Every structure is written in structure tokens, then in C-alpha cells.
Amino acid sequence: MNPQIIAFDADDTLWHNEPYFDEAQAKFCELFADYASSQEILLLILNHQVKNLPLYGFGIKAFVLSMIESALELTNNEISGNGIEKIIKIGKELLQKPVELLPEVETVLGKLKGKYKLVVATKGDLKDQHRKLHDSNIGHYFHHIEVMSDKKDIDYQKMLHRLDCQPESFLMIGNSLKSDILPVLNLGGHAIHVPYHTTWEYEKIDFEVVHPNFNSVSHINQILDLI
Structure with missing residues (x-):
């Protein structure tokens, strides 16, 4: 990778x-x-x-x-x-809920910044996601912010085109196998799953993901050992 x-x-x-x-x-x-x-x-x-x-x-x-x-x-x-x-x-x-960062997130971002271009690739309400990013105080770590209408193959394709990045040079990290992992693998990119303790029913899948470009870790700081 x-x-x-x-x-x-x-x-x-x-x-x-x-x-x-x-x-x-x-x-x-x-x-x-x-x-x-x-x-x-x-x-x-x-x-x-x-x-x-x-x-x-x-x-x-x-x-x-x-x-x-x-x-x-x-x-x-x-x-x-x-x-x-x-x-x-x-x-x-x-x-109006406060933004509470997950443990070690800022530490990980600090170690990656400068070595790679970091991007936020999320979906949801544009204004609310920008509000949360502002309140999180971690926006300065990121080269680009992408609030997507959905996270299907075509949505990632469009984002990669805007970023001028080939799929094999792209790594996605997220908690949803359905939205963060599978579409990126379909395009030939790399993906690391960081599970969260609860998942929206819509985001659940009923099969195991097996792919040479796929990894799963139990905590976000473990991604540093894979990159």
C-alpha cells in the first residue's frame, strides 16, 4: 500500500x-x-x-x-x-450536539499530515457536516473536504477525478463496510475498516469482506502500522 x-x-x-x-x-x-x-x-x-x-x-x-x-x-x-x-x-x-472526537484521532492525523494528502469523505447534510468539522478543530489537517450525496462507486469515481487521483493510489478509512469500504474496493482502491460499536441498520451488510486491498483494525491508531 x-x-x-x-x-x-x-x-x-x-x-x-x-x-x-x-x-x-x-x-x-x-x-x-x-x-x-x-x-x-x-x-x-x-x-x-x-x-x-x-x-x-x-x-x-x-x-x-x-x-x-x-x-x-x-x-x-x-x-x-x-x-x-x-x-x-x-x-x-x-x-446542536457537541462534537466529540474519538480517541487517538488527532494523534493519528498529526502523524499522517505532511506525508500524505488527507481528505474528509463523508455524506450527510452539507451545512451540518461543515459545522461539525469546524467545531472539531481538526479541519486544518485536511487538504480537501468532500460532503457526498451518497457513497456509491460513481460518487467515489467523481471525487477521485476531482482530486486527480487513481484508485490504486487512494486509501479510504471508515466504519461502514457498505459505504466506506466496498465501493472503494470495487474501484481498485484500498480500504481499512475501523468498526464503531453501533451501526445504523441501513449501513449493515450480511457477508464477510475478503479482498487483497482490504484490512480491518480494532482501533484507528492501528492504521499507522498498515500504511
Whole structure:
């Protein structure tokens, strides 16, 4: 492995993210506990999220819209304005969550900066992702910030073209096998999986990844031994 560019996913790779969504969904389930079980409500939200991805994309605002649609379905379109306001409040709280870096992230970035071009390659709401990067105080480590509408093969192809980088000279590091690893391997790039303790259902896959350009580590500082 001799990468020219090393890209990092942001949410749950550089900083904590999914637990905040879990907390928000728990609040939503509490609001509508009289209508369905938590398991049924969580499945309903997920179904709306997946259905809405082509229209809304990823991120907190899309999540809030899917929660509102779920509430309309749960209440047979009889939810009050006050109920909608409570859902919006959950979303606003999410948008104001503090950015907490994962352990050793800044140490790793400090050791890599200057040796490689470092990139943030993430998906989600553009404004929110830039807000989190600003609040994290690690933006100065990165040569380029890419907030992608999705993370499929074509999205990585477009990014690599903009970066003037061949796939074999590109290394992607992230917590999602589905979004951070598989598309890069499909293009002939390198990828390192750094698992996070919880994963959004949409990002889960049901098979083992085996590829000569693939590695998995238990902690982000272990990537230094592989590069």
C-alpha cells in the first residue's frame, strides 16, 4: 500500500454520531409509546428513511422529515401541531450536539499530515457536516473536504477525478463496510475498516469482506502500522 491520498469518513470514524441518533429515536418512541412498540416504531422510521433517500438524501434534516412522516402514519394523520413541534425540537437538539472526537484521532492525523494528502469523505447534510468539522478543530489537517450525496462507486469515481487521483493510489478509512469500504474496493482502491460499536441498520451488510486491498483494525491508531 502506497497511497497518495488518505480519506477519512467523518461520522463514527472521526467523531461520535450514531449514539445521538439512537437517543433521538428513543425520544420519538417515548412520544408515540401509546401507538406502537419501540421496535415497531424504529422499523417504521427506518422504512421511511430508506424510501426517502432518493429525495432527501442523508443527514439530520432528512431524518426529521422521516420522523414526521412516521408520526403521521402512526396517528392516521391526526397528529397535532404541538406534536410536530416536539419532533422538530428533537431534530434541533441533534443539530446542536457537541462534537466529540474519538480517541487517538488527532494523534493519528498529526502523524499522517505532511506525508500524505488527507481528505474528509463523508455524506450527510452539507451545512451540518461543515459545522461539525469546524467545531472539531481538526479541519486544518485536511487538504480537501468532500460532503457526498451518497457513497456509491460513481460518487467515489467523481471525487477521485476531482482530486486527480487513481484508485490504486487512494486509501479510504471508515466504519461502514457498505459505504466506506466496498465501493472503494470495487474501484481498485484500498480500504481499512475501523468498526464503531453501533451501526445504523441501513449501513449493515450480511457477508464477510475478503479482498487483497482490504484490512480491518480494532482501533484507528492501528492504521499507522498498515500504511
